[in-house]
Amino acid sequence: MLQRVYDWVDERLDITPMWRDIADHEVPEHVNPAHHFSAFVYCFGGLTFFIIVIQFLSGMFLTMYYVPDIVNAYESVKYLQGEVAFGLIVRGMHHWGASLVIVMVFLHTLRVFFTGAYKKPRELNWVVGVLMFFILLGLGFTGYLLPWDMKAYFATVVGLQIAESVPIVGTLAKTLLSGDPEIIGAQTLTRFFAIHVFFLPGALLGLLAAHFIMIRRQGIAGPL
Amino acid sequence: MHRGKGMKFVGDSRISAERKPNIPKDYSEYPGKTEAFFPNFLLKEWIVGAVFLVGYLCLTVAHPSPLERMADPTDSGYIPLPDWYFLFLYQLLKYEFAAGDYLLIGAVLIPALGFGGLLLAPWLDNGPERRASRRPIASGLMFIGVLATVYLTWESVDHHDWEAAAEQGEMLGDEEAELAEQVDTDADGYQIYSDQGCIACHGDQLQGTGAAGPALFSTQYDAETIKDIAVNGIGQMPADQFDGSDEELEVLANYIANGGNPDGGGEEGAAEAEEDTDAEEDAAAAENE
Numbered sequence: 001m002l003q004r005v006y007d008w009v010d011e012r013l014d015i016t017p018m019w020r021d022i023a024d025h026e027v028p029e030h031v032n033p034a035h036h037f038s039a040f041v042y043c044f045g046g047l048t049f050f051i052i053v054i055q056f057l058s059g060m061f062l063t064m065y066y067v068p069d070i071v072n073a074y075e076s077v078k079y080l081q082g083e084v085a086f087g088l089i090v091r092g093m094h095h096w097g098a099s100l101v102i103v104m105v106f107l108h109t110l111r112v113f114f115t116g117a118y119k120k121p122r123e124l125n126w127v128v129g130v131l132m133f134f135i136l137l138g139l140g141f142t143g144y145l146l147p148w149d150m151k152a153y154f155a156t157v158v159g160l161q162i163a164e165s166v167p168i169v170g171t172l173a174k175t176l177l178s179g180d181p182e183i184i185g186a187q188t189l190t191r192f193f194a195i196h197v198f199f200l201p202g203a204l205l206g207l208l209a210a211h212f213i214m215i216r217r218q219g220i221a222g223p224l
Numbered sequence: 225m226h227r228g229k230g231m232k233f234v235g236d237s238r239i240s241a242e243r244k245p246n247i248p249k250d251y252s253e254y255p256g257k258t259e260a261f262f263p264n265f266l267l268k269e270w271i272v273g274a275v276f277l278v279g280y281l282c283l284t285v286a287h288p289s290p291l292e293r294m295a296d297p298t299d300s301g302y303i304p305l306p307d308w309y310f311l312f313l314y315q316l317l318k319y320e321f322a323a324g325d326y327l328l329i330g331a332v333l334i335p336a337l338g339f340g341g342l343l344l345a346p347w348l349d350n351g352p353e354r355r356a357s358r359r360p361i362a363s364g365l366m367f368i369g370v371l372a373t374v375y376l377t378w379e380s381v382d383h384h385d386w387e388a389a390a391e392q393g394e395m396l397g398d399e400e401a402e403l404a405e406q407v408d409t410d411a412d413g414y415q416i417y418s419d420q421g422c423i424a425c426h427g428d429q430l431q432g433t434g435a436a437g438p439a440l441f442s443t444q445y446d447a448e449t450i451k452d453i454a455v456n457g458i459g460q461m462p463a464d465q466f467d468g469s470d471e472e473l474e475v476l477a478n479y480i481a482n483g484g485n486p487d488g489g490g491e492e493g494a495a496e497a498e499e500d501t502d503a504e505e506d507a508a509a510a511e512n513e
Contacts, residue, residue, distance in 0.1 A: 010243070010246075011234060011239075011243075012234060012237075012239065013239065014239045014240060014244075016243070016244045016245075016246045017244060019246070020244075020246065020248075020249075022262070023248065023260070023261065023262035023263075024248055024249045024260065024261070024262070025260075025261045026249075026251055026254055026258045026259070026260070026261070027258065027259050027260070027261050027264075027265040028254075028255075028256060028258050029255075029256030029257040029258060030256070032257070032259065032265065032268075033268075033272075034268055035256075035257050043269075043272055046269060046272075046273075047272075047273070047276060050273050050276065050277075051280075054280075070295075074294040074295065075294075077291060078291060081288070081289070081291060088288055088289075089281070089284055089285070091289050092284035092285070092287075092288055092289045093280070093281075093284050094289075095284075095289035095290075096280065096283050096284055096287075096289070097280075098307075099307075099308065099309070100280065102309045109342075110366075110370070113345065113366055114356045114363065114366070115354065115356075116353070116354030116355065116356065116359070117354075118345060118346050119346060119349075119350075119351075119352065119354055120346070120350075120352070122346075123346035123347070126345060126346050127343060127346070130339075130342050130343045130345075131343075133342075134339070137309070137310075140307055140309060140310075141306075141307075141310070144306070144307050147291060148294065148295045149291055149292040149293060149294060149295055149393070150292040150293055150294075150295055150296065150299070150302055150392070150393045151290075151292050151304070151305060151389075151393055152292075152295060153295035153296075153297065154295075154302050154303075154304035154305075155304055155305060155306040155307065157304060158304045158306060158314070159306060159310070162313075162317065162331050165327050165328075165331045165332075166331060166332055167328065167332070184297070185297070221354075224354055224355055
């Protein structure tokens, strides 16, 4: 039955080459922890991706309850956490995932650096990876404000102060992020929400695709 | 791939009528113990992922994500702290050579060198050698960078007063929230409370602001003592905070002594009782309407 559905689709869209392209890639011995336990360091990248997928999913569920305005934001998070079934788990996964993903990216970066895997011809993939690291930091910074509690608010105040201290572009950057050169309030929250939920995840998806396509084109770096 | 004459398509589409076989590649002649990603390696990866997920969920259940009280931009006494992965940057800005007149060094120059170096690593370290031990400058710089980041994060965590931080952000308990709600912000006493600046440290509902000022709605002091404290200070609270007239001081002291309920009578208990009957009467009136 499944085979006939596959054949029906394949006849019309020729999906076999695409499917073989995804399924048929080699996993060399030196990155396979089943053969060399020390190769677990090659898992960090995959685990980073795993957490990012969890962040996308849990974040999508959080937006079903979250209200990005200064009157209701805090109450909606409190409600989500205290009243909604499994709300505590979903928010908890998103909260801890934000920290775990930074840890995993850090470890993945160190692995790539110390195995020299960023050398020619893989320079561009390294650059894309570092850009994704910056985006994840941006996601952490913008997401921290959204619960609109004390530490969220004042961490953002400090962060924007630091941004403001940059010469020439500092005030512009602060205004762009917070919606006003002075006030950190209603505009800031909606902007951070938009950046956290639309702009940065969109950019992250594009760069992730580029990261994976480049790995498939070039293959995994050989053993040292 | 079929080229040239005799190409056949499905209908009027550009999909080739020739079916390609759906069989995995043969890895038997690849070096070492190479295996296919799908399904062999994916299954193993799946197991690693499942174990990781269990640990992740345990963490989530054991440590629910924190939530402090609602943001109050007027609370000037709050000691801010960014999330832990920004602490190294936050700590850096506390050092003399990276703050004040040298803020540019801490806020722009050092981060730009660090992150810029990371971004451009393939061109800064462009030799063909991959082993970390054979490119000591690159590895050394990375090692120092990691060490500095870990050290700065550690210092920042060490300097922070975690107990005060937990206290200053605490949500009000149910009982306290009820008391805070009963505070009459239309009273003359509240006007004085606000004008004299008490509000900055003791909050807009007399709820206090953690480290800077205690809650006032359930204070144990009587009006006379409160007058004295407002003028002469107590503990960390400096003297001469109040500079209004004696009448204002009288109203303010009575207001605070009654937990923000000047009409509630002398005793706090009586004030609560009367508030309750008021609320009941209101509810009854609302029902009648």
